[in-house]
Amino acid sequence: MGMVVKLKEYFHQAGEISLFAWRFLTEFFRPPYEWKELLRQCYLIGNKSFGLVGATGFIMGIVLTLQTRPTLIEFGAESWMPSMVGIAIVREIGPVLTALICAGKIGSGIGAELASMKVTEQIDAMEVSGTNPFKYLVITRVLACTLMLPVLVVYSDLISLLGSAIVENIKGDVSFQLYFNNVFLYLNFGDLNPSILKSFFFGFAIGIVGCYKGYTSDKGTEGVGRTANAAVVISSMLVFVLDFIAVLITDIFYEL
Amino acid sequence: MKTGAVIDYKNPVIGIRNLWKSFGSNNVLQGFDLQLHSGENVAIMGKSGSGKSVLIKCIIGLLPIDDGELIVLGKSIPELNQHALDELRTDVGFQFQGSALYDSMTVRENLEFPLRRHREKLKNIAVDDLVKESLENVGLLHAIDMMPSELSGGMKKRIALARTLIMRPKIILYDEPTSGLDPVTGKEISMLINEIQERFQTAALIITHDLGCAKVASDRMVILHEGKNYAESTYDELSQSNDPPVKAFFT
Structure with missing residues (x-):
């Protein structure tokens, strides 16, 4: 019985989020447009995440290189190091890692902010003063996430590769120039495009889940914490599901 | 009876007849009637959960009504498009219970917010002048660059009132204006409500369960009981009543 109820709740929520995303798409094109607030959100979401995304990307690049080095040396293939790490980071680790970090930082932030605005009637106050709160709060945030995540991903990729290059430079006598030449020898736009494309979807998922959870929260102040938590859990899960779908699709194109 | 307020009994600004509203099986309003006249302050008293807040949220169009007639400033609310x-909302101010100041904005930005979409109504006056004038009206001009988190409860209520007043509304709906305040500050807010009524000739519905506020600020009182307009009269008359549901509020 408990299982059935849980399943029902799960599908109910999935449906609600889809409807919320649909509402986003229908209201997105209708004026008035909140340009100023959109720019402010891009600044808050993008700029304020640079430090965190950079730090995790840098560490990831270093760790990945340190971990794979011994195995590659054993096979006498250490010259493959840069291209291998480059492909791994650009195709998979950069986008997914950045998306997960952002789900934690941005998704929870949006969820908690909107939930507390809802609880303290600020969303109603906006409605009463003639500003459509869905446009002002939801559309700007979702759009800012969607636009900023690919930027953060490219930035994270670069920092990761830099970390990796530093390790190679210290441990393996590989100059920076040789390292990056090697990286780009095997890396082309066919690798970059799908990963940028899926970053847009990751950003959209993080924004829409955070906004949905916050905007529909109605459990008082104790609900604020739970909203932030649920936003992170659901959007992280969605990042993996979307990644899975994206890889399946790009795989078809590689086969062609 | 208060002096200074000019009430025009021939000119109703809110007319409610047989209003029904329920949430699931919970019938909150069950045929509520009320007339609010131009320049008049009416206090609505009722137990917690009796539907007072629901009533004013219906009036401002935040909640759809189930049945009945709801006319505000000559317009039927259920028939209006967005x-x-x-x-219409530019003429009807709403004072939220928790003040509902936007906590990511300064006081100045809070006051400017309603003007973003409704510049036509007051287009001849500079935004800065409107903000300062409105803050002066509530006696808090010095707080203009503060954040809501730096304000006390009473100051928040005043700023929220300034934000409502900036649109020069004809009707103000107060949701528990004195809740969460000490008696002295509560009294100050009640006096401020009167001052606004006299100075701007606004009509007001005051949702409250603070007897002091109802006594000071209202011209007429309504008891909301079991979803209906159970009794309405002046404070003095109702306080003499022997009817149990009415008497319960005064003892």
Whole structure:
């Protein structure tokens, strides 16, 4: 019985989020447009995440290189190091890692902010003063996430590769120039495009889940914490599901 | 009876007849009637959960009504589209229970917010002048660059009132204006409500369960009991009543 109820709740929520995303798409094109607030959100979401995304990307690049080095040396293939790490980071680790970090930082932030605005009637106050709160709060945030995540991903990729290059430079006598030449020898736009494309979807998922959870929260102040938590859990899960779908699709194109 | 307020009994600004509203099986309003006249302050008292807040949220169009007649400033609320509703809301101020100041904005930005979409109504006056004038009206001009988190409870209520007043509304709906305040500050807010009524000739519905506020600020009182307009009269008359549901509020 408990299982059935849980399943029902799960599908109910999935449906609600889809409807919320649909509402986003229908209201997105209708004026008035909140340009100023959109720019402010891009600044808050993008700029304020640079430090965190950079730090995790840098560490990831270093760790990945340190971990794979011994195995590659054993096979006498250490010259493959840069291209291998480059492909791994650009195709998979950069986008997914950045998306997960952002789900934690941005998704929870949006969820908690909107939930507390809802609880303290600020969303109603906006409605009463003639500003459509869905446009002002939801559309700007979702759009800012969607636009900023690919930027953060490219930035994270670069920092990761830099970390990796530093390790190679210290441990393996590989100059920076040789390292990056090697990286780009095997890396082309066919690798970059799908990963940028899926970053847009990751950003959209993080924004829409955070906004949905916050905007529909109605459990008082104790609900604020739970909203932030649920936003992170659901959007992280969605990042993996979307990644899975994206890889399946790009795989078809590689086969062609 | 208060002096200074000019009430025009021939000119109703809110007319409610047989209003029904329920949430699931919970019938909150069950045929509520009320007339609010131009320049008049009416206090609505009722137990917690009796539907007072629901009533004023219906009036401002935040909640759809189930049945009945609801006319505000000559317009029937259920029949208005979004644009017309937004237009009407410039004439109806809403004072939220928890003040509902936007906590990511300064006091100045809070006051400017309603003007973003409704510049036509007051287009001849500079935004800065409107903000300062409105803050002066509530005696808090010095707080203009503060954040809501730096303000006390009473100051928040005043700023929220300034934000409502900036649109020069004809009707103000107060949701528990004195809740969460000490008696002295509560009294100050009640006096401020009167001052606004006299100075701007606004009509007001005051949702409250603070007897002091009802006594000071209202011209007429309504007891909301079991979803209906159970009794309405002046404070002095109702306080003499022997009817148990009415008497319960005064003892």
